[in-house]
Amino acid sequence: MASSFLDIWRASGRAHEFGKTGSLPAPLDRLNGETLAGRDGTHPLAFLTSAELLTPCTGALSGSLEVTSGSQVGGEIRAHLRARATKEIKARGTRVALKGHLLREVTQSHTEKVGDQEHTTTWIEVLATEIANVPLMEIAVPATLAPNDEIDLKILAPAPKLGPPSVHLGVYMVVWTLQVEWDIPAGADERVAAVIDVAQNPDLLRSGVITLGPSAMMGAWSEGEVSMDIDPTPPIAPGSALKVNVRWPGASGGRGARVELYADLSKSLPVRIAAAALETSDLAKGSLVTFEIPSDAPPVFDGAGLSLRYRIRTLIDRPLRSDLAAERNVVIG
Numbered sequence: 001m002a003s004s005f006l007d008i009w010r011a012s013g014r015a016h017e018f019g020k021t022g023s024l025p026a027p028l029d030r031l032n033g034e035t036l037a038g039r040d041g042t043h044p045l046a047f048l049t050s051a052e053l054l055t056p057c058t059g060a061l062s063g064s065l066e067v068t069s070g071s072q073v074g075g076e077i078r079a080h081l082r083a084r085a086t087k088e089i090k091a092r093g094t095r096v097a098l099k100g101h102l103l104r105e106v107t108q109s110h111t112e113k114v115g116d117q118e119h120t121t122t123w124i125e126v127l128a129t130e131i132a133n134v135p136l137m138e139i140a141v142p143a144t145l146a147p148n149d150e151i152d153l154k155i156l157a158p159a160p161k162l163g164p165p166s167v168h169l170g171v172y173m174v175v176w177t178l179q180v181e182w183d184i185p186a187g188a189d190e191r192v193a194a195v196i197d198v199a200q201n202p203d204l205l206r207s208g209v210i211t212l213g214p215s216a217m218m219g220a221w222s223e224g225e226v227s228m229d230i231d232p233t234p235p236i237a238p239g240s241a242l243k244v245n246v247r248w249p250g251a252s253g254g255r256g257a258r259v260e261l262y263a264d265l266s267k268s269l270p271v272r273i274a275a276a277a278l279e280t281s282d283l284a285k286g287s288l289v290t291f292e293i294p295s296d297a298p299p300v301f302d303g304a305g306l307s308l309r310y311r312i313r314t315l316i317d318r319p320l321r322s323d324l325a326a327e328r329n330v331v332i333g
Contacts, residue, residue, distance in 0.1 A: 299333020
């Protein structure tokens with residue numbers, strides 16, 4: 001199995017496409033340029049983190065937004081703004097906001113005609129769409145600052161009520177930022193920003209708000225003569241071991257059997273995270289299979305037009321005939 005969830009996409013390598021660039025909106029604009037583009041078939045986004053994309057301060061400010069760890073969906077965000085003006089700032093006003101962006105890889109192409117021949121260049125480019133903008137109206141920040149003026153301000157903000165959480169899905173990324181902005185007339189805005197790591201809330205998964213499938217939160221599961229019991233009982237924490245006790249008494253014949261763990265991301269093909277091969281006879285009498293869940297495996301979620309689910313699949317490989325398979329869902333996150 002891949003040592004990390006993102007390794008599945010990183011396996012295609014990191015190769016720039018000559019002359020191609022990508023661009024993201026502030027404050028995720030630090031690496032705008034060729035880093036956000038790649039040759040067709042590669043996945044440039046898989047090699048990037050949200051922290052690498054962030055421009056924490058613009059030119060007229062120094063300092064940071066220090067965020068207390070532990071934010072989760074439906075909870076709160078606590079931060080501390082410590083900033084100093086490096087030059088005079090005269091703004092029309094200020095804004096404090098929590099913003100969410102969906103970053104995604106998009107296939108782009110360009111066709112040009114050279115003589116009687118047409119040549120098409122295809123490449124991958126990283127783009128972003130704003131999915132949330134929550135103004136924090138009760139937080140007052142001075143609009144005018146003289147050089148060396150300092151701001152020391154604690155900020156309390158609501159985390160996204162239903163998500164999505166912060167996730168990196170290889171070809172997609174959901175990024176939450178907290179931003180303090182100065183609206184500069186006839187000039188570029190000034191800003192201090194931080195990336196917020198918003199974790200999935202286990203209580204949200206247990207509440208039934210997200211449709212997970214009847215087997216997803218169960219330890220013991222069976223359908224017909226097939227049973228797939230898992231330990232521990234979901235949700236399964238990333239970075240931990242998932243034990244699957246699988247038994248198919250009627251299993252026989254075929255070239256063998258497999259137990260597989262898949263991630264099903266909407267708008268994308270299923271991704272096999274791990275697999276274990278068995279003899280059919282071992283499957284018939286019952287076998288224990290252990291999968292190490294990657295520490296960066298994203299949690300089950302719905303939001304931003306995407307959804308992620310996990311499933312375990314038991315398969316009997318039958319040559320020249322359709323395979324036999326049984327499946328159950330499992331919650332990771």
